[in-house]
Amino acid sequence: MNGSVAYILMGFPRVSETFIASEIHRVERAGVPLRLFVIKPVEAREQGHDHPVLDAIVARPEYLPDPVGLTKPLHRWRWSDVRAFVPALRRCARRRPHGVARATRTAFAQAWRDRRTPLSGPRKIYVKELVQAVTLADRLLAAPDVRHLHAHFAHGTTTITWLAACIAGLPFSFTGHARDIYAPELNPKGWLQRKLDAAAFAVTCTEANVAHLRRIAPSARVHLVYHGLSADFTRLLEQERPRPQTNGTLRVLGVGRLVAKKGFDTLVDACAELRERGIPFEAAIVGQDDKDGAALRAHIERHGVPVALPGPVGPAELLDEYRRAGALCMPSRLLPNDRDGIPNVLVEAMAAGAPVVASNVSGIPELVQHEVNGLLVPPDDPAALADALVRLHHDRALARRLTDNGRATVRERFDGERLAQDLAALFREAIER
Template sequence: MNGSVAYILMGFPRVSETFIASEILRVERAGVPLRLYVIKPVEEREQGHDHPVLDAIAAAPEYLPDPKGLTKPLHLWRYADVREFLPALGRCIRRRPHGVARAARTAVAQAFRDRRTPTSGPRKIYIKELVQAITLADRLHPDVRHLHAHFAHGTTTITWLAACITGLPFSFTGHARDIYAPELNPKGWLRRKLNAARFVVTCTEANVRHLRAIAPKARVHLVYHGLSADFTNLLRETNGHGVHSNGRLRILGVGRLVAKKGFDVLVDACAVLEQRGIAFDALIVGQDDKDGDALRAKIAQLGSPVRLPGPLGPADLLTEYRRAGALCMPCRLLPSDRDGIPNVLVEAMAAGAPVVATNVSGIPELVEHEVNGLLVEPDDPHALADALVRLHDDAELTRRITANGRETVKARFDGDRLAQELADLFREVL
């Protein structure tokens, strides 16, 4: 194969983005040479990995200079803030003056286009991303022939500008909030990225329709995430089935503590179950985040037995899936944020947990009501409680949707096969 693909990541590795690490490993194993470039240090809350997939990735990540000094207003930038970026700027201007000028025109035009008011100065964020793009372009290994970014906002901006400088083609993967929140790509910025990219990848058919409506001529490809490499290996190495022997309904939620996951609705549904006298245990496993305090306050206010044990590694999470009487994902659509297909739904179905979810975004592309799971309307704790009781009371329904869930993952969400589809797209440009 002629050359390598450079993966551009905002932070790596992140606890909440293990699906990206899984993708990288599988694309490597599909025969595509990769190089990894990381834009900024990983946040403290995203650290603490216990995922074997990271040790198996061959490409060593290269970290760009920490951009924290560039977060100040533009007129407050000092030599100390930009010192680490200046050598790259000098080299790029000497080696690729036309490319730097092309990237600068693109960034500065958007910086003025996106001004707060007609009399405001240019938006600093685009200048910051231009500086980072110049550094990235300077760092790229000579064998890199294509650039690929994950998430359609800042990472893709930096990648696109680096492509302008180097003349290399680029692509990106759009996920959820990064393609739906207007403030992340204002003033037609997402449409320009879609049209500039060689191709675009996204993880649900709903996202494909959304992106094609923005840029009808863009090459947008559907590639589901698939079951992660860690979970695939664990399932191959272990045997086990759900255990529900004590007569109590065991409810499991998995995900970051953010509003779009709808875990507050799960807490309310548990209150409904208590009112009905249903014996249950409930826990929500996942990384604390911006809505964690509100969720804890609701649990305390209701005196709810719902527990928040924090994040778990893959092996412990698999154990919880197998113990669960229901994996519950009451996701909702927010004005500027939503899930696509939560990866935990794929994991739970593969592990043999019956799933209850909401019929929003890409979830119905995975979960078919009363076939391989149960679907309810979002923000309806009574409907959610009813679905949980159905699973608890109807053993035949639970057995059927659990078996069908496993088959769905095998047939349509095989991570190795889906990574091969992505690898084929990279081979076209290499």
């Protein structure tokens, strides 16, 4: 293959984004040489990986200078804040003056367009991202093998990638996921449409997202590529592992970050319903603490229900949780500026043989077919969720049929290796143009 693809990532590796690590590994296995450029250090809460796929990735991450000094208001920037970025600016201005001028015009036009009030100055965020883009472009100009850029998430990472592509004279693409394509404040004043029109193509992970992006930019090339089952889970499922013991009690499992869109407060309410109905149960929500974690803990305390919050676990421990579960619950809801696509945990749970109950929102019905491979319930309806849980607990034949069909769905439509081949084909086409 004549050339490589540069993945541009805001932080890497992140606990909540192991699907990106899996994708990178599989695209490499599909024969596409990659480089990894990381924009800023990973936050403390996103550290602590125990995912073997990271060791299997050939490309080593290259980290750009820490932009912490650029987060201050523009008028408070000092030489110490920008010093690390100045050499790259000088080199790019010398080597690619027209590209720097083009990127500057693009960034400042949006900074002016998105100012707070008619009397305000240009927004600083775009100036900051322009500085970071220059630094990225400088690295790209030192890597002549790079022929195409690809960003994950459609807001800041794609802005920096687009501006760097302008400077370096390279095509770019990006993957849009959830909040990054639905929250207007992340791409205000038509910014997402401009990105879609400027990109060689965009990728997203649900048919619902594809329709949404095509409404924004009808002429854009938007491709559907599901995430698929992760490489680590695929490897674990291929191993002979003893099945964890269960005690016959209904075990209710939720998996995900503690954020409002996951609907875990509805799961807690459903557990309160189970208690009122006299159904013996155990419940746990496994996942990384986040902005709504305190509110969820308070909600659990108010109800006085036994819902454990053990935090994040590694893939092997998570597989055991799925295998112990009487049901994996994903009671997602649509928020005005955020939503799930197809939560990866649903694919994992189905592959592991856990019956799934999920809300019928966003891209979830593209994976979960009601009464075929899972049960769908309305969002924010704890009684309906409790009904589904009781039904699975009492009707073991139904649970077995749903899990058998769930495994078949993952094999047939969410095979990560095959889906990575689809993405690799898009990269090859972009490089060979």
